Amino acid sequence: xxxxxxxxxxxxxxxxxxxxxxxxxxxxxxxxxxxxxxxxxxxxxxxxxxxxxxxxxxxxxxxxxxxxxxxxxxxxxxxxxxxxxxxxxxxxxxxxxxxxxxxxxxxxxxxxxxxxxxxxxxxxxxxxxxxxxxxxxxxxxxxxxxxxxxxxxxxxxxxxxxxxxxxxxxxxxxxxxxxxxxxxxxxxxxxxxxxxxxxxxxxxxxxxxxxxxxxx
Numbered sequence: 001x002x003x004x005x006x007x008x009x010x011x012x013x014x015x016x017x018x019x020x021x022x023x024x025x026x027x028x029x030x031x032x033x034x035x036x037x038x039x040x041x042x043x044x045x046x047x048x049x050x051x052x053x054x055x056x057x058x059x060x061x062x063x064x065x066x067x068x069x070x071x072x073x074x075x076x077x078x079x080x081x082x083x084x085x086x087x088x089x090x091x092x093x094x095x096x097x098x099x100x101x102x103x104x105x106x107x108x109x110x111x112x113x114x115x116x117x118x119x120x121x122x123x124x125x126x127x128x129x130x131x132x133x134x135x136x137x138x139x140x141x142x143x144x145x146x147x148x149x150x151x152x153x154x155x156x157x158x159x160x161x162x163x164x165x166x167x168x169x170x171x172x173x174x175x176x177x178x179x180x181x182x183x184x185x186x187x188x189x190x191x192x193x194x195x196x197x198x199x200x201x202x203x204x205x206x207x208x209x210x211x212x213x214x215x216x
Contacts, residue, residue: 003169004100005160005184007176008111008118011194012093012125014216017085018061018113019044024080025064047112048197050180054133054150058114062135065116065142077120085121092214096175097126105173110160110184112152116142131159156184176200185209 009016022040025031039060046052065073100107108129109122115132122130136147151159174181174188179199185191186207193204193211204211 001167001169002103002105003172004097004105004107005110005172005174005188006093006097006107006122006125006127007174007178007181007184007194008109008121009113010177011175011214012090012097012109013085013121014088014090015084016044016047016113017117017121018057020084020088021061021080021117024084028076028079030076031064047180050153050199052112052152052180054112054152054155055146058133058135058146058150059144061114061117062142062144062146065135066144070140073116077116081120081124086124088216089125090214090216092212092216093125096214100173101126108160108163110151110156112150112156112180129163131156131163153180154183156181157187160184160187179203 006012009018019040022036026033026037043052043057043060097107107127108131109118109127110131111118112133114135115130116135118132119130131151133150134147136143136145149155149158172188173190173192174184175192175194176185177194177196179197182203191209193200193209194214196204196211201211
C-alpha cells in the first residue's frame with residue numbers, strides 16, 4: 001500500500017471545522033451565544049498551544065448532538081457545509097488529492113475533529129476513508145461521550161495502526177499544518193507542512209520537510 005494521509009483543519013480547509021461549527025451554532029441562534037463562544041474560543045486557544053484536553057473539548061461539542069434528532073443534525077450539517085465549509089475548501093488540497101488518486105495511492109483523512117463534523121467534509125474532497133475522534137452512539141443516538149481514543153497528537157498514530165490492522169505500507173505521505181501532528185509527520189516517508197504554524201515551520205526546516213502554501 002502507498003498511503004497519503006491528509007489532516008483537515010487549516011490543511012485541506014482554510015479554517016478550523018471544529019471551531020467553525022461552534023461559531024455556526026452561535027450565528028444560527030442555536031446555543032447560548034456568550035457561553036458557547038467563550039468555551040469554544042478557549043478550547044481553540046488550548047489546541048493551538050498544544051495543550052488541548054481532547055475528551056473535554058469533544059464532550060463540549062457533543063452536548064449539542066445529544067439534544068437534537070439525527071435528521072435535524074443532518075439538516076444543520078448540510079447548511080454548515082453550504083454556508084461555512086465549501087467556501088473554505090482549498091483548491092490546492094483538491095489538486096494534491098487528485099495527484100495521489102492518479103497514482104493509485106490509498107487516501108485517508110485523519111483528524112482530531114469528530115467524525116460527525118469531518119466525515120462529510122472529507123467526502124466532499126473525495127476521501128472516503130476517515131480516521132477521526134469518534135462520537136459515541138447507542139441505539140442510534142449520540143451519547144455525548146467520546147468512543148475510544150481521541151485521534152489527537154500521538155493518538156493519531158495509534159488510531160492509524162488500528163486502521164491498518166497489520167497491512168504493510170510501502171511508502172507514505174502526510175500533510176498537516178500543526179505542531180500537534182509532528183508525530184504523524186515523523187511517521188511518514190514524505191512529510192509536507194502545509195501553511196505550518198510557527199513551531200511546525202521551525203521543525204520542518206530542521207527536518208528538511210517540504211513546506212507548501214495552500215492558502216486562498
